[in-house]
Amino acid sequence: MSEQSAPGADGSGRPSGRLLEVDDLRVEFRTRDGVAKVINGVTYHVDAGETLAVLGESGSGKSVTAQTIMGILDTPPGFVTGGQVRFHGKDMLKMSAEQRRRIRGEGIAMIFQDSLSALNPVFTVGFQIAEQFRIRRGLSRADAKKRAIEMLDQVKIPNAKGRFSNYPHQFSGGMRQRAMIAMSLALDPEVLIADEPTTALDVTVQAQIMDLLGELQRERQMGMILITHDLGVVADVADRIAVMYAGRIVEEADVYDLYGKPAHPYTLGLLNSIPRMDEKGQELRTIKGLPPNLMNIPSGCAFNPRCPMAQPVCREKVPPLLQLGSGRASACHFAEELVNRD
């Protein structure tokens, strides 16, 4: 594997605000069918108050990276085989289970895609939020309940007091997602990882939830990692974007640069595939072929069998993620050509 340069970790950023850094992370799943190399050198970071969107197709490793950050990787079969995950500069992968547990919730919290399975069906929603205040903050039962109702109120659950003793199944999908947000924000985390927080929801509800998340983030100056494959949502809320393909970051850029002038053929292909409201009737330009088999990743650039720009060198050399200046980076041998074309 070639050397990778960590975008933003080169001293140019705002060191005081740097909260979380994933550095050349590698994860594999050892299964009966073989070894799947799922994360192959992922590098990204998030600062206080900013939203990093992690974009990529199903199976590209977005959630596994998040699970590794949270320390909830399914081991076995999943194993970290390299790299670091630094929180305030300290590698969490080297911490004791107790140290990590303390960071979870207060330092870094996560919202899961599927709120129904993430909430415990046998306890009331209010109880699940209140428990965190009792266990982690040592509040009395009455005080914990009061704080939990405040949280439900903050995420705009109507009649929060009355809803406190409802079970998850008594909430609509949108309300459950809000309850999940309340639960993950209860301990005032510095970093929030939102893994597809609105994928299961209707657009009008999605708009409400994204608004709410943005508002709470600004108030608290949280760093947010928004994992999604929805290019529309990303354009609305992200500050920076990291695009994943086959377990690597293939492009990282400011949201305007990425949409305006993608520096990787995969990003360009994704943007071209979206049916746009204003381009009716034209054939969609697709990315040909299928995502790679992670047990047998193509040599050189993993995208080469699908890439319209591929050259012989692409099958031989893995393109490193290189800075292109102005805070953007691309892992393509021909990135310069791509950004400099008009």
Place this chain on the structure above:
Amino acid sequence: MTENIIEVRDLVKHYPVTRGIVFKKTIGHVKAVDGVSFDLKAGETLGVVGESGCGKSTLARVLMNLEKPTAGQVLYKGQDISKLSGGALRRLRRQIQLVMQDPYTSLNPRMTVGDLIGEPFEIHPEVAPKGSRRGKVKELLDLVGLNPEHINRYPHQFSGGQRQRIGIARALALRPEVIVCDEPVSALDVSIQAQVMNLLEQLQSEFGLSYVFIAHDLSVVRHLSDRVAVMYLGKMVEVGTEDEIYERPTHPYTQALLSAVPVPDPTLRESKAIIRLQGDVPSPISPPSGCRFRTRCWKAQDLCAQEVPLLQIRPGSDHPSACHFAEKREIVATHPAA
């Protein structure tokens, strides 16, 4: 004028809600589809959009004659499909086919691709005599962009997008006139979604198919549809050409829906005005009186609680809308900077 291939008239489908195990007592009805009328012309694509639970899949099942309507009719070339039997019913079953949402569960995992796509021939042997079937299946695989050599593989050996192609090949086997697509691309990644959408368009122009295309993604629907129907809580609230719905929507719900669609262009962030809806969709068991949208509508008046707004053309508009106060409103989402 092009002929109507399907006419839907005042269609109603209610599901009883029961309590008790031995002595079931009906305590109410889910009004899944509650008075829907529309036409489908030969060769056209009618898009149906609306939020989860508004009755889209129920409508699809009744159109397919998989369920009987509680009231109203579905006419196929002028004949009421729920009254067909024997040979006429079998012919109908050939002419209207369904492609379902979930490419992961809608195919029997124990059947090979060849058996899956060839299965319709078992029921309709007149379409392909026994000896010719394998050849026909291979043709179909080729048509939808799959390798004909993979005829003996099982569904789990294919990706989601490929499985959706298998579903499409199966729907095409009997050379139908109409295909009802219930969220055929919702479970797919954008790059794969685009491949399947292109395939659907290509097949339509090749075979003159008519599509009822159900989806909750408004940009996908716009891309494929000639006309679009917007549903809310079992009712159709607005119907029009793709242009009328996306450029000149008059129903507040359509306007809110369009405004909430995330636009993949960060430079529009500031100029986009999203209409924020209050609250959740009410229960279809006891929908609000009058206009069903009134509990979330910012324009609601007393009249809205008293009178059901009919789906009709009102002054100042060129297409039917079910709002007492229908009026045009520009939605930025559909007008990205050129």
